[in-house]
Amino acid sequence: xxxxxxxxxxxxxxxxxxxxxxxxxxxxxxxxxxxxxxxxxxxxxxxxxxxxxxxxxxxxxxxxxxxxxxxxxxxxxxxxxxxxxxxxxxxxxxxxxxxxxxxxxxxxxxxxxxxxxxxxxxxxxxxxxxxxxxxxxxxxxxxxxxxxxxxxxxxxxxxxxxxxxxxxxxxxxxxxxxxxxxxxxxxxxxxxxxxxxxxxxxxxxxxxxxxxxxxxxxxxxxxxxxxxxxxxxxxxxxxxxxxxxxxxxxxxxxxxxxxxxxxxxxxxxxxxxxxxxxxxxxxxxxxxxxxxxxxxxxxxxxxxxxxxxxxxxxxxxxxxxxxxxxxxxxxxxxx
Numbered sequence: 001x002x003x004x005x006x007x008x009x010x011x012x013x014x015x016x017x018x019x020x021x022x023x024x025x026x027x028x029x030x031x032x033x034x035x036x037x038x039x040x041x042x043x044x045x046x047x048x049x050x051x052x053x054x055x056x057x058x059x060x061x062x063x064x065x066x067x068x069x070x071x072x073x074x075x076x077x078x079x080x081x082x083x084x085x086x087x088x089x090x091x092x093x094x095x096x097x098x099x100x101x102x103x104x105x106x107x108x109x110x111x112x113x114x115x116x117x118x119x120x121x122x123x124x125x126x127x128x129x130x131x132x133x134x135x136x137x138x139x140x141x142x143x144x145x146x147x148x149x150x151x152x153x154x155x156x157x158x159x160x161x162x163x164x165x166x167x168x169x170x171x172x173x174x175x176x177x178x179x180x181x182x183x184x185x186x187x188x189x190x191x192x193x194x195x196x197x198x199x200x201x202x203x204x205x206x207x208x209x210x211x212x213x214x215x216x217x218x219x220x221x222x223x224x225x226x227x228x229x230x231x232x233x234x235x236x237x238x239x240x241x242x243x244x245x246x247x248x249x250x251x252x253x254x255x256x257x258x259x260x261x262x263x264x265x266x267x268x269x270x271x272x273x274x275x276x277x278x279x280x281x282x283x284x285x286x287x288x289x290x291x292x293x294x295x296x297x298x299x300x301x302x303x304x305x306x307x308x309x310x311x312x313x314x315x316x317x318x319x320x321x322x323x324x325x326x327x328x329x330x331x332x333x334x335x
Contacts, residue, residue: 220267
Protein backbone atom coordinates (compact mmCIF):
# COMPACT_ATOMS: atom_id res chain seq x y z
CA UNK A 1 0.00 0.00 0.00
CA UNK A 2 1.46 3.35 -0.96
CA UNK A 3 1.10 6.19 1.48
CA UNK A 4 0.59 9.87 0.72
CA UNK A 5 3.93 11.66 0.82
CA UNK A 6 4.43 15.32 1.57
CA UNK A 7 6.97 16.50 -0.99
CA UNK A 8 9.60 19.10 -0.13
CA UNK A 9 13.08 18.92 -1.62
CA UNK A 10 15.08 16.57 0.56
CA UNK A 11 12.21 15.99 3.04
CA UNK A 12 9.89 12.98 2.81
CA UNK A 13 7.02 12.38 5.21
CA UNK A 14 5.12 9.26 6.23
CA UNK A 15 1.88 9.80 8.16
CA UNK A 16 1.14 7.10 10.71
CA UNK A 17 -2.29 6.42 12.16
CA UNK A 18 -1.10 7.31 15.67
CA UNK A 19 1.47 9.56 17.38
CA UNK A 20 5.03 8.27 16.88
CA UNK A 21 7.64 8.16 19.60
CA UNK A 22 10.21 5.44 18.90
CA UNK A 23 11.86 4.75 15.56
CA UNK A 24 14.66 2.62 14.14
CA UNK A 25 16.49 2.00 10.86
CA UNK A 26 17.23 -1.47 9.57
CA UNK A 27 20.95 -2.20 9.27
CA UNK A 28 20.67 -4.88 6.56
CA UNK A 29 22.03 -4.01 3.13
CA UNK A 30 19.22 -5.96 1.45
CA UNK A 31 16.58 -4.02 3.40
CA UNK A 32 17.96 -0.55 2.79
CA UNK A 33 15.74 2.33 3.91
CA UNK A 34 13.48 0.09 5.97
CA UNK A 35 12.34 1.61 9.26
CA UNK A 36 10.17 0.73 12.22
CA UNK A 37 8.01 3.21 14.12
CA UNK A 38 6.36 2.74 17.50
CA UNK A 39 3.21 4.45 18.73
CA UNK A 40 2.83 6.65 21.78
CA UNK A 41 -0.67 6.01 23.10
CA UNK A 42 -1.74 6.31 26.72
CA UNK A 43 -3.24 2.85 26.53
CA UNK A 44 -2.00 -0.64 27.24
CA UNK A 45 -2.35 -1.50 23.55
CA UNK A 46 0.20 0.18 21.28
CA UNK A 47 1.56 -0.56 17.80
CA UNK A 48 4.84 -1.06 15.97
CA UNK A 49 4.87 -0.76 12.18
CA UNK A 50 7.55 -1.61 9.61
CA UNK A 51 7.75 0.97 6.81
CA UNK A 52 9.75 0.80 3.57
CA UNK A 53 11.10 3.90 1.81
CA UNK A 54 12.25 3.81 -1.80
CA UNK A 55 15.14 6.09 -2.67
CA UNK A 56 14.25 5.66 -6.35
CA UNK A 57 10.57 6.67 -6.27
CA UNK A 58 10.85 8.67 -2.99
CA UNK A 59 7.68 6.97 -1.72
CA UNK A 60 6.85 4.96 1.36
CA UNK A 61 5.17 1.57 1.22
CA UNK A 62 3.59 -0.39 4.06
CA UNK A 63 2.08 -3.83 4.55
CA UNK A 64 -0.71 -4.29 7.07
CA UNK A 65 0.76 -7.72 7.91
CA UNK A 66 3.94 -6.00 9.16
CA UNK A 67 2.19 -4.15 11.99
CA UNK A 68 2.11 -5.75 15.42
CA UNK A 69 0.52 -5.01 18.78
CA UNK A 70 2.83 -3.94 21.59
CA UNK A 71 2.00 -3.73 25.31
CA UNK A 72 2.48 -0.10 26.36
CA UNK A 73 4.31 2.42 24.19
CA UNK A 74 7.71 1.00 23.17
CA UNK A 75 10.49 3.09 24.72
CA UNK A 76 12.98 2.04 22.03
CA UNK A 77 13.22 -0.07 18.87
CA UNK A 78 16.33 -1.63 17.27
CA UNK A 79 16.83 -4.02 14.37
CA UNK A 80 19.41 -6.81 14.54
CA UNK A 81 22.71 -4.91 14.21
CA UNK A 82 24.24 -6.70 11.22
CA UNK A 83 24.35 -5.86 7.53
CA UNK A 84 24.43 -9.53 6.50
CA UNK A 85 21.21 -10.97 5.04
CA UNK A 86 22.10 -14.44 6.36
CA UNK A 87 21.41 -13.33 9.93
CA UNK A 88 17.92 -13.63 11.42
CA UNK A 89 15.64 -10.68 10.63
CA UNK A 90 14.88 -9.53 14.16
CA UNK A 91 13.68 -6.37 15.86
CA UNK A 92 13.94 -5.71 19.60
CA UNK A 93 11.51 -3.52 21.57
CA UNK A 94 11.50 -2.29 25.16
CA UNK A 95 8.71 -1.31 27.51
CA UNK A 96 7.51 -3.46 30.38
CA UNK A 97 9.94 -6.15 29.13
CA UNK A 98 12.55 -6.61 26.41
CA UNK A 99 11.01 -8.46 23.49
CA UNK A 100 12.51 -9.95 20.33
CA UNK A 101 10.33 -10.23 17.23
CA UNK A 102 11.07 -12.10 14.01
CA UNK A 103 10.10 -10.43 10.73
CA UNK A 104 8.80 -12.65 7.93
CA UNK A 105 7.53 -11.59 4.52
CA UNK A 106 3.90 -11.89 5.62
CA UNK A 107 3.94 -11.56 9.42
CA UNK A 108 5.90 -10.54 12.51
CA UNK A 109 5.90 -12.94 15.43
CA UNK A 110 7.17 -12.79 19.00
CA UNK A 111 10.36 -14.81 19.34
CA UNK A 112 11.34 -14.13 22.97
CA UNK A 113 10.17 -12.19 26.02
CA UNK A 114 13.09 -11.38 28.33
CA UNK A 115 12.22 -10.68 31.95
CA UNK A 116 15.01 -9.68 34.31
CA UNK A 117 12.86 -8.75 37.30
CA UNK A 118 13.89 -10.47 40.48
CA UNK A 119 10.54 -9.82 42.15
CA UNK A 120 6.92 -10.10 41.12
CA UNK A 121 6.87 -6.35 40.49
CA UNK A 122 7.63 -5.20 37.00
CA UNK A 123 10.18 -2.41 36.47
CA UNK A 124 9.89 -0.58 33.17
CA UNK A 125 12.80 -0.75 30.74
CA UNK A 126 13.59 2.82 29.77
CA UNK A 127 16.07 2.08 26.96
CA UNK A 128 18.48 -0.50 25.54
CA UNK A 129 21.35 -0.88 23.08
CA UNK A 130 22.12 -3.89 20.89
CA UNK A 131 25.89 -4.40 20.66
CA UNK A 132 27.16 -3.95 17.10
CA UNK A 133 30.41 -5.79 17.81
CA UNK A 134 28.78 -8.66 19.69
CA UNK A 135 25.22 -9.19 18.47
CA UNK A 136 24.56 -11.80 21.17
CA UNK A 137 24.41 -9.00 23.70
CA UNK A 138 21.73 -6.43 24.46
CA UNK A 139 22.16 -4.00 27.34
CA UNK A 140 18.96 -2.72 28.99
CA UNK A 141 18.42 -0.09 31.68
CA UNK A 142 15.52 0.21 34.05
CA UNK A 143 13.74 2.42 36.55
CA UNK A 144 14.82 -0.05 39.26
CA UNK A 145 18.42 1.40 39.07
CA UNK A 146 19.81 -1.66 37.27
CA UNK A 147 21.50 -2.30 33.95
CA UNK A 148 21.12 -5.81 32.57
CA UNK A 149 23.24 -7.52 29.91
CA UNK A 150 21.27 -10.15 28.01
CA UNK A 151 22.58 -13.13 26.09
CA UNK A 152 20.12 -13.07 23.20
CA UNK A 153 20.97 -16.56 21.94
CA UNK A 154 20.17 -18.10 25.32
CA UNK A 155 17.38 -15.59 26.06
CA UNK A 156 18.90 -15.28 29.52
CA UNK A 157 20.51 -12.70 31.80
CA UNK A 158 24.28 -12.60 31.38
CA UNK A 159 24.96 -9.89 34.00
CA UNK A 160 22.83 -7.56 36.11
CA UNK A 161 24.36 -4.55 37.87
CA UNK A 162 22.97 -1.99 40.28
CA UNK A 163 24.30 0.86 38.19
CA UNK A 164 23.04 4.10 39.77
CA UNK A 165 21.38 5.54 42.86
CA UNK A 166 18.18 6.34 40.96
CA UNK A 167 16.37 5.16 37.82
CA UNK A 168 18.55 4.62 34.73
CA UNK A 169 17.25 6.40 31.64
CA UNK A 170 19.62 5.51 28.80
CA UNK A 171 22.45 3.13 27.92
CA UNK A 172 24.95 2.81 25.08
CA UNK A 173 27.73 0.38 24.17
CA UNK A 174 31.19 1.85 23.63
CA UNK A 175 33.05 -1.34 22.73
CA UNK A 176 33.12 -5.04 23.54
CA UNK A 177 32.11 -5.38 27.19
CA UNK A 178 32.08 -1.61 27.80
CA UNK A 179 28.95 0.53 28.12
CA UNK A 180 27.81 3.86 29.56
CA UNK A 181 24.57 4.88 31.25
CA UNK A 182 22.83 7.99 32.55
CA UNK A 183 20.42 8.31 35.43
CA UNK A 184 18.04 10.29 37.57
CA UNK A 185 20.98 10.73 39.95
CA UNK A 186 22.48 13.15 37.40
CA UNK A 187 25.55 11.07 36.57
CA UNK A 188 26.97 9.48 33.42
CA UNK A 189 28.95 6.35 34.22
CA UNK A 190 31.11 3.91 32.29
CA UNK A 191 31.14 0.19 33.10
CA UNK A 192 33.59 -2.51 32.04
CA UNK A 193 32.21 -6.03 32.35
CA UNK A 194 35.70 -7.30 33.23
CA UNK A 195 35.37 -5.44 36.55
CA UNK A 196 31.72 -5.47 37.55
CA UNK A 197 32.27 -4.03 41.02
CA UNK A 198 33.31 -0.58 39.77
CA UNK A 199 32.16 2.16 37.48
CA UNK A 200 33.72 5.46 36.42
CA UNK A 201 31.69 8.66 36.72
CA UNK A 202 32.62 10.67 33.63
CA UNK A 203 30.14 13.53 34.09
CA UNK A 204 27.69 14.89 36.63
CA UNK A 205 24.91 17.31 35.79
CA UNK A 206 25.92 20.65 37.32
CA UNK A 207 22.25 21.41 38.05
CA UNK A 208 21.52 19.86 41.48
CA UNK A 209 18.99 16.99 41.56
CA UNK A 210 18.57 17.12 37.78
CA UNK A 211 18.57 13.84 35.81
CA UNK A 212 20.51 13.06 32.67
CA UNK A 213 18.03 11.56 30.20
CA UNK A 214 19.86 10.77 26.96
CA UNK A 215 23.26 9.37 26.13
CA UNK A 216 24.86 8.04 22.97
CA UNK A 217 28.39 6.73 22.55
CA UNK A 218 29.98 7.77 19.26
CA UNK A 219 30.58 4.49 17.41
CA UNK A 220 32.74 6.26 14.78
CA UNK A 221 34.98 7.96 17.36
CA UNK A 222 34.75 5.96 20.61
CA UNK A 223 36.41 8.59 22.77
CA UNK A 224 33.30 10.78 22.45
CA UNK A 225 29.95 10.52 24.25
CA UNK A 226 26.99 12.91 23.95
CA UNK A 227 24.49 13.40 26.77
CA UNK A 228 21.47 15.60 27.54
CA UNK A 229 19.90 16.61 30.84
CA UNK A 230 16.23 16.95 31.74
CA UNK A 231 14.61 20.18 30.51
CA UNK A 232 17.97 21.25 29.05
CA UNK A 233 18.62 23.02 25.76
CA UNK A 234 22.26 21.83 25.80
CA UNK A 235 23.94 18.80 24.25
CA UNK A 236 27.04 18.00 26.29
CA UNK A 237 29.98 16.37 24.46
CA UNK A 238 32.33 14.35 26.67
CA UNK A 239 35.77 12.96 25.92
CA UNK A 240 36.31 9.84 28.03
CA UNK A 241 40.02 10.72 28.30
CA UNK A 242 39.08 13.86 30.24
CA UNK A 243 36.36 12.85 32.73
CA UNK A 244 34.03 15.35 34.42
CA UNK A 245 34.68 18.38 32.13
CA UNK A 246 32.74 18.62 28.84
CA UNK A 247 34.87 19.37 25.78
CA UNK A 248 31.90 21.06 24.06
CA UNK A 249 28.41 22.26 24.91
CA UNK A 250 26.02 22.72 21.99
CA UNK A 251 23.54 25.38 23.09
CA UNK A 252 21.58 26.54 20.03
CA UNK A 253 18.28 24.81 20.83
CA UNK A 254 15.76 27.26 22.28
CA UNK A 255 14.02 24.68 24.48
CA UNK A 256 14.54 21.12 25.73
CA UNK A 257 16.54 18.65 23.64
CA UNK A 258 14.68 15.36 23.28
CA UNK A 259 17.00 13.11 21.27
CA UNK A 260 20.51 12.89 19.86
CA UNK A 261 22.08 10.70 17.18
CA UNK A 262 25.67 10.46 15.97
CA UNK A 263 26.39 9.89 12.30
CA UNK A 264 27.75 6.36 11.87
CA UNK A 265 31.32 5.55 10.79
CA UNK A 266 32.62 9.13 10.49
CA UNK A 267 32.46 10.20 14.12
CA UNK A 268 32.20 13.98 13.73
CA UNK A 269 28.55 14.78 12.95
CA UNK A 270 25.67 14.79 15.43
CA UNK A 271 21.96 15.48 15.03
CA UNK A 272 19.92 16.86 17.95
CA UNK A 273 16.16 17.54 18.05
CA UNK A 274 13.95 19.27 20.55
CA UNK A 275 10.78 20.94 21.72
CA UNK A 276 11.71 23.99 19.60
CA UNK A 277 10.60 21.93 16.56
CA UNK A 278 14.11 21.99 15.15
CA UNK A 279 16.64 19.39 14.07
CA UNK A 280 20.19 20.76 14.29
CA UNK A 281 23.20 19.10 12.67
CA UNK A 282 26.59 19.77 14.17
CA UNK A 283 30.15 19.21 12.99
CA UNK A 284 31.72 18.52 16.35
CA UNK A 285 35.30 17.98 15.14
CA UNK A 286 35.55 21.27 13.25
CA UNK A 287 35.73 23.19 16.51
CA UNK A 288 38.79 21.40 17.82
CA UNK A 289 38.42 19.50 21.05
CA UNK A 290 39.24 21.55 24.07
CA UNK A 291 38.58 21.59 27.78
CA UNK A 292 37.32 25.17 27.56
CA UNK A 293 33.70 24.70 26.48
CA UNK A 294 32.67 28.34 26.71
CA UNK A 295 32.74 29.22 23.01
CA UNK A 296 29.45 29.24 21.11
CA UNK A 297 29.21 26.51 18.51
CA UNK A 298 26.93 26.98 15.50
CA UNK A 299 25.14 24.10 13.75
CA UNK A 300 26.14 23.48 10.15
CA UNK A 301 22.53 22.74 9.11
CA UNK A 302 19.11 23.02 10.64
CA UNK A 303 15.61 21.95 9.76
CA UNK A 304 12.32 23.24 11.17
CA UNK A 305 9.23 21.07 11.66
CA UNK A 306 5.66 21.93 12.57
CA UNK A 307 5.72 20.34 16.04
CA UNK A 308 8.00 19.30 18.88
CA UNK A 309 10.40 16.63 17.61
CA UNK A 310 10.57 13.54 19.83
CA UNK A 311 13.12 11.36 18.13
CA UNK A 312 16.04 11.35 15.68
CA UNK A 313 18.02 8.45 14.24
CA UNK A 314 20.80 8.73 11.68
CA UNK A 315 20.74 5.94 9.08
CA UNK A 316 23.34 3.33 10.07
CA UNK A 317 24.11 2.43 6.45
CA UNK A 318 23.51 5.63 4.50
CA UNK A 319 25.10 8.82 5.82
CA UNK A 320 22.83 11.00 3.69
CA UNK A 321 19.65 10.21 5.62
CA UNK A 322 18.29 11.14 9.06
CA UNK A 323 14.88 10.08 10.36
CA UNK A 324 12.94 12.24 12.81
CA UNK A 325 9.53 11.80 14.44
CA UNK A 326 6.94 14.34 15.59
CA UNK A 327 3.20 14.05 16.19
CA UNK A 328 2.07 11.27 13.79
CA UNK A 329 4.81 11.92 11.23
CA UNK A 330 7.96 10.03 10.33
CA UNK A 331 10.14 12.38 8.31
CA UNK A 332 13.28 11.49 6.37
CA UNK A 333 15.76 14.29 5.79
CA UNK A 334 18.34 14.11 2.98
CA UNK A 335 21.38 15.88 4.38
